[in-house]
Amino acid sequence: MKKCLLVYWTSRTFMEVVQPFVTQLAEHFRIVVVLFNYSTPPGLVELLSSWEKEGIIERYSLTPDHRNTLRFHLFMRAEIRTLRQYKFDLWLTVSEMQAGERYILECVLPKHCVSVCMWHNITFLFMHNQDTARRLLSGGNIREYPQAREGFVLNGDSYLQRFKRKINQGVSFSRILEYIFLSIKTYVLRIRKKIQAFYDRIVLPWLLAGKTFRLGPYDKMTQLGSGRSDAIIFFDELESKAHKALFRNVGIYTARYPAQGNCRCHEHLTEKKTVLSMLSGFVGRNWISEEALSLFYRDFKTIITFTNVENIHLRLHPDETGKWPEQLRDYLVNKGIEAILVDSKQPIRQIMCNYLGTAGFASASLRDARSSCDHAFVIGFVGISRKLFRDPKFVFANSEGIGWIEEDGGYDPDIFKRHNHVHPKRKTVPEILVALSNG
Numbered sequence: 001m002k003k004c005l006l007v008y009w010t011s012r013t014f015m016e017v018v019q020p021f022v023t024q025l026a027e028h029f030r031i032v033v034v035l036f037n038y039s040t041p042p043g044l045v046e047l048l049s050s051w052e053k054e055g056i057i058e059r060y061s062l063t064p065d066h067r068n069t070l071r072f073h074l075f076m077r078a079e080i081r082t083l084r085q086y087k088f089d090l091w092l093t094v095s096e097m098q099a100g101e102r103y104i105l106e107c108v109l110p111k112h113c114v115s116v117c118m119w120h121n122i123t124f125l126f127m128h129n130q131d132t133a134r135r136l137l138s139g140g141n142i143r144e145y146p147q148a149r150e151g152f153v154l155n156g157d158s159y160l161q162r163f164k165r166k167i168n169q170g171v172s173f174s175r176i177l178e179y180i181f182l183s184i185k186t187y188v189l190r191i192r193k194k195i196q197a198f199y200d201r202i203v204l205p206w207l208l209a210g211k212t213f214r215l216g217p218y219d220k221m222t223q224l225g226s227g228r229s230d231a232i233i234f235f236d237e238l239e240s241k242a243h244k245a246l247f248r249n250v251g252i253y254t255a256r257y258p259a260q261g262n263c264r265c266h267e268h269l270t271e272k273k274t275v276l277s278m279l280s281g282f283v284g285r286n287w288i289s290e291e292a293l294s295l296f297y298r299d300f301k302t303i304i305t306f307t308n309v310e311n312i313h314l315r316l317h318p319d320e321t322g323k324w325p326e327q328l329r330d331y332l333v334n335k336g337i338e339a340i341l342v343d344s345k346q347p348i349r350q351i352m353c354n355y356l357g358t359a360g361f362a363s364a365s366l367r368d369a370r371s372s373c374d375h376a377f378v379i380g381f382v383g384i385s386r387k388l389f390r391d392p393k394f395v396f397a398n399s400e401g402i403g404w405i406e407e408d409g410g411y412d413p414d415i416f417k418r419h420n421h422v423h424p425k426r427k428t429v430p431e432i433l434v435a436l437s438n439g
Helices: 011-026 044-054 069-084 099-107 124-128 130-137 159-168 173-209 237-246 290-306 324-334 348-354 365-372 429-437
Strands: 003-010 029-036 059-062 090-093 114-118 231-234 251-254 274-278 311-315 339-342 357-360 377-381 403-405
Touching: 003 011, 003 099, 003 429, 011 029, 011 044, 011 348, 011 429, 029 044, 029 069, 029 099, 044 059, 069 099, 069 173, 090 099, 090 429, 099 173, 114 429, 124 130, 124 237, 130 237, 231 237, 231 429, 237 251, 274 290, 274 348, 274 365, 290 324, 290 357, 290 377, 290 403, 311 324, 324 339, 348 365, 357 365, 365 377
Parallel strands: 003 029, 003 090, 029 059, 090 114, 114 231, 231 251, 274 311, 274 357, 311 339, 357 377, 377 403
Antiparallel strands: none
């Protein structure tokens, strides 16, 4: 008799990350899918419905839109009753610390169930806590982060104290007014965020399920968890090493990326003259600075110089609401680069082989591209990525199969060539999950 597997995932990345191995899992498990409704791509519901009809999965559900907090919590209260009946043996999730995941972990799963996180994205530890990541990699100890609070108190240096220091430093009156305005705006946003967290993690779970979902010591730092799960799957050896040092009592595994083996290229048959650039880093903005635009232009121009590229496809981020992609396109066109905006409806693994390569901001999509196509070049731009990350290359840990145009515009000419990238030999996600379920 097959064991029962619950997959709880974000709808935006399900088709890119989880879909490739669902049919393999179906050979070993009865599968139930619950998707957190966040930027749901077209065709996903139809795919799940077809799987249900074909018996690949037993059931699926999609939460209310993530922006409707009350409806989401009411949905989870009702979903708990249904999910408990399955007595799951294995749970696969992207993290263990969000409200929906805590409902499942604390209200649904039986004691024997094995909980597995699979973090396919670039990690918050390497993105925003780089000193801590380096310390962990070198074998050093780190202090345990204090228990996070979901209250309204703002800790640290007060705005009034900072204001007094500005005056004492002789800052101009106009700059002081600007500082006051930005401080008030920041303060209001922080208060709003804390109220929302209190409502989401304390008030509603307590009213609806008798639980509170306070953050654990490493939840905020990693956005993954604090070691509640039995195992975590990564796709980079350095990421596994750092998190193993952080989560000492959790099984850490490094797997083969789900999109690997998807490449359908035949280099000698097709002449490709387009580069794909996945836009990120400025999501929601209506404009970016002249400096940022010039950095994009410089690095795209470098690629055009070293290849036979004729145009650039600027792929919109799934969450994009701003106008800056149009600003970037117009800037590049005015500079003589053929650039057009394209949507993100199709997973990268389905389209990457149509391109000579991909290049742009240091977003997680570079990993998707590298795994999806064995021949395309994959290049990150350090200069523009420094607008968000202190060390963009370190964000990608080992940066397997990814080349870089440096902050000063320097490069290794070899990164512009198409090679047959050889991936490290690792177990697949289904192989790891089956082994974990069998104890």
